[in-house]
Amino acid sequence: ENMEGISEFITVHDRECLEYLHNLTSEEHAGGYKLSFYFKENPFFENDVLTKEYLIPNFMISGVEDILKDLKGCDIKWKPDQCLTYKTVNKRQVNRSRKKAGMVRTVTRKEKTESFFHFFNPPQIPTGDVTENEEETLTEAFNKDFDVGHSIRTEIIPRAFRWFIDEGHNYNEEESTELSIHLYFQKTCVIKSLE
Template sequence: MSEIGASPAKIKKLDPSEQVHEAREYDPETQKALEEIDSCQNEIDQLNEKASEEILKVEQKYNKLRKPNFENRSKIIQRIPNFWVTAFVNHPQISAILEEEEEECLHYLTKLDVEEFDDIKSGYRIKFFFDENPYFENDVLTKEFHLGSTGDPASHSTDIKWKDGHNLLERFRQRMQQGEKSGGSGRKRPLDLRSFFSWFCDHGDPSADEIAEVIKDDMWPNPLQYFLVPDIEVENGEGDDDEEEEDLDEEEVDDNVVVVEEEIEEVDEEEEEEDEVQAEEDGEADE
């Protein structure tokens, strides 16, 4: 029996319009084993497809079960002033794209909603609900992501009806242009990053939209953790203050110990000097 892999590799000649592939020749036993592996792999792939279908059904089922909880949570959140803007500002990735004026605008954001399509893999939509505000006329701003296997990924967003003199997207673009002309001085962030509304209107690469994924997979499932960030920091800060006070107390005790030790040393030195003087006087008396 010939040694496995002993046959030299050779290049199969194909039509110039086709990509060149490397073809190998194997001994009969290896060839049979490879075919059996391929057959096993096909069975594994079929099971994986079946598992994906079952997982999809489970996710769809629990999305429906969770929906009343999300709706109830939204009603409760509306009782808390500035809940969503606080959560956004406390989120490290979302706050990184927030301009100061946009933060002011998000004080009018009353509700956030994320809806996955029935075919979860095909996409989702993010909806922002606003009270009447001085920036735009829309009550709801929606951005949809279509990520299905048919066709290229695409996204669409609501056309924002800006009120006169309050187009935050245009203001941001003007600041970026001024930053480019001035060499970048005075810019809040590098030019390659976006603002919140420039993200909302951007449809460059829907399949790799990090902000949308953060909102869908991190902010939406549990916004409370980001709303409570300041309180957590305050609690931690109080603990740090206690530790600092303890350290100061320890330092004061150490200083007192040092002072006492120095006083004892000074007393000992004075006693030694007195003993020496007395000894000298005694010696003179004897003479």
């Protein structure tokens, strides 16, 4: 929540849900990495873990820029009336045909809302031809998604405690190992006390 670039995606309702987040891990493998968000029981969804996987065939090859092949999210099992990614909207429609002129019906539909939890439903690589505009939009969406995942893996997870206390942006790589170990144990104690 305190990290610029990610905090812009987090809404007030997301913050309420993220209060139940108690662990965040990155599992790296030769073909990419998987982020796992562990949640305590909460009023929003049934899942204990939400995952996002980045498939990068050249991930472990040093000196080569990562090439994102695909993204895999997960299905969030929202509890009734708790979905943060879509809202149900009822609209009244007046029939204008001659036979049923003036008759009113209510149409229910889902509208997408702003939410960090769209992160778990990533953009999909199209199977057919795309226009230049569609390609540009998709490229931007993939780049943004990749940047968020990369930031979580390389900046948030290694410095979780500092971000938790809103000091992650002041991190200095040259800090002593002793301080890092001390902060690790502090973070562990804070997280365990939150459980």
